[in-house]
Amino acid sequence: MSETRRHSSRVAPQANAAPDEATLVDADDARHLLVRTGFAPRAEEVAPYVGLARADAVARVLATARTEPVVPMPAWVAQLPPSREQRRAWTPEARLAEQRERGAHYDELRAWWVREMLVTPSPLTERMTLFWHGHFACGQDKVGEPRLMAAQNATLRRGALGSFASMLHAVAKDPAMLLYLDGASNRKGRPNENFAREAMELFTLGEGQYTQRDVTEAARAYTGWNLDPDTSAFVWRADLHDDGEKTVLGRTGAFDGDQVLDILLAQPQTARYVCAKLWREFVSPQPDDAQLSDVADRFRASRYDVKVALGALLLTPAFWDEANRGVLVSSPVEFIIGTMRRFEVAYGDTLPLARRSAALGENLFYPPNVKGWPGGAAWINSSTLLSRKQFVDALFRATEAARPAKPHAASEAKKSAASDLTANAAMNGAGRNAMQGGMRFDLDGWLAHFGLEADTVPALSAQLQMQHAVLPLAPVDAIAAGSNAGAYLQALLMDPVYQLK
Incomplete structure (x- = not known):
């Protein structure tokens, strides 16, 4: 990285702190931390972190953790599904209407979660909920009732930075x-x-850490876990449970499902596997073996406290290493939500944003398979890169001289997500224009942070400030000399580096 991209504000380490943890955070460090642990931050969100020791900055981020959303879930989430008797009485037309309603509810649920990510005071909570949504992948293709996916989302949010062990048992x-x-x-x-197979391969141990016999025996332990046919709630059916002796990972007993999960949690490999996934999510594509081992040991010693693991991960030298900045690709959700938050873009309906994310490859509540989204470089191809640039183009078509009161202010956060459906009805059929018409970007207001207006030609110092604010690395594409501030910013957002974090 060019020396112009960084400036130093380092101090001698404190007596009782490791040197890296005592190092002071500058503005670039703060943005790096906030981008990696949430979505791209607004300028006022960066300032409180500047000058803190790294340990204090990480503690401040972790302290924002929440267990409940800001935006109320749609009212239908709390309603019971139709009973068996009601379903049997449906006519073909009623059955078709029910299917359409479920599709509409899934759309409403996606719009609700996007709104929550936009307004949350804890981007870390939503990023971790999104991470677990991919780790414990479930989707609309096999879960027809959106109410159940909404309930799972709530479970993941409550456990997002809590006990992985408790969350594993709950999700099972x-x-x-x-x-x-x-x-x-x-x-x-x-x-x-x-x-049984996915609990070992995807949730705890990883590939190659178990045998087919382990899977077969574990599957017997999970028998008897069932659903109430009227409410779809979990029920225990002792008459369907195989209470015979099983052998799983070298241990033998008349295990039930919870006991097998505890056997998986007792394996040191589980802590290492989960921490390796967290590393690839927050640090770099390739974990450092020694540093990862230390994080995994702390995770296991804490009895699987996610906050402990993440805190240790964020304080590794690797996380702050210049070589690991700009090496991860922003997911579609991170790209869209980050852009909206960073530039304080006003919006109305959030369903078009959810649909834009789906078009870019990340359809909330509908992962491609049991492994979730592959992530990384898989997010980018010629089609999705073009679509990302079209989103930026739409953003600049939605600029305005004076920003009105934004719908994502605190009062809006308390509105029911059901309001999205009303807006959807008005915007259906509007297509691409609906996406542009739903956003309002106060370009001059954002540029004012740098003492600029859209038509001003920025000096070199202002150009560098803008680069620092929106890119993790220097741009790779040349920007036309003499570009005004609006054109210069648009060029930065069109640069391939804008896709990185």
Whole structure:
């Protein structure tokens, strides 16, 4: 990185702190921390972190953790589904209407979560909820009832920075998971191995850390976990449980499902596997073996406290290393939400934003398969890169001289997500113009942070300030000499580096 991209504000380490933890955070460091642990921050969100020791900055981020959303979930989330008797009485037309309503509710749920990510005072909470949504992947293709996916989302948010062990047990009995991995059809004499396999391969141990016999035996332990046919709630069916002796990962006993999960949690490999995924999410594509081992040891010693693991991860030398900045690709959700938050873009309906994310490859509540989204470089291809640039282009078509009161102010955060449906009806059929018409970007207002207006030609110092504010590295594409501030900013956002974090 060019020396002009960084400036030093380092001090001698404090007596009782490791040198890296005592190093003071500058503005670039603060943006790096906030981008990696949330979405691109607004200018006023960066300032409080500047001058803090790294340990204090990380503690400040972790202290924002929440367990409940700011935006109320749609009212239908709390309603019971139709009973068996009601479903049997449906006419073909009523059944079709129910399917359409479920599709509309899924759209409303996506719009709700996008709104929550836009207004949350804890971007870290939503980023971690999104991470666990990919780790414990479930989707609309096999979970027809959106109410169940909404309930799972709430479970993941409550556990996002809490106990991984508790969350694993909760998700294993989650109705959406029981449907998605066929656990509800797992019974004595006819064990279904899907959940048993994914619990080992995807949730705890990783590939190559177990045998087929371990899967077969574990599947027997999970028999009897079922769903109430009227409410879709988890129920225990002792008559469907195989209470015989099983051998899993070298341990033998008449295990039930919870006991097998505890066996998985007892393996040192589980802490290492989960921490490696967190490393690839927050630090770099390739973990440093020694530093990862230290984080995994702390995670396991804490009895799987996610906040402990993440705190240790964010204080590794690797996280702050210049070589690891700009090496991760922003997911579609991070790209869209980060852009909206960084530039304080006003908006109305959030469903078009959710649909834009889906078009870029990240359809909330609908991962591509049981492994979730592959992430990394897989987010970018010629089609998705073009679509990302079209989003930036739409943003600059939505500029205005004076920004009105933004719908994402605190008062708006308390409105029901059901309001999105009203806006959807008005905007249906508007297509691409709806996306542009739903955003309002006060370009001059944002440029005022740098003493500029859109038509002003920025001096070199202002150009560098703008680069620092929006890019993790220097731009790779040349920008035409004499470009005014508006054109210069647009060129920065069109640069491939804008896709990185």
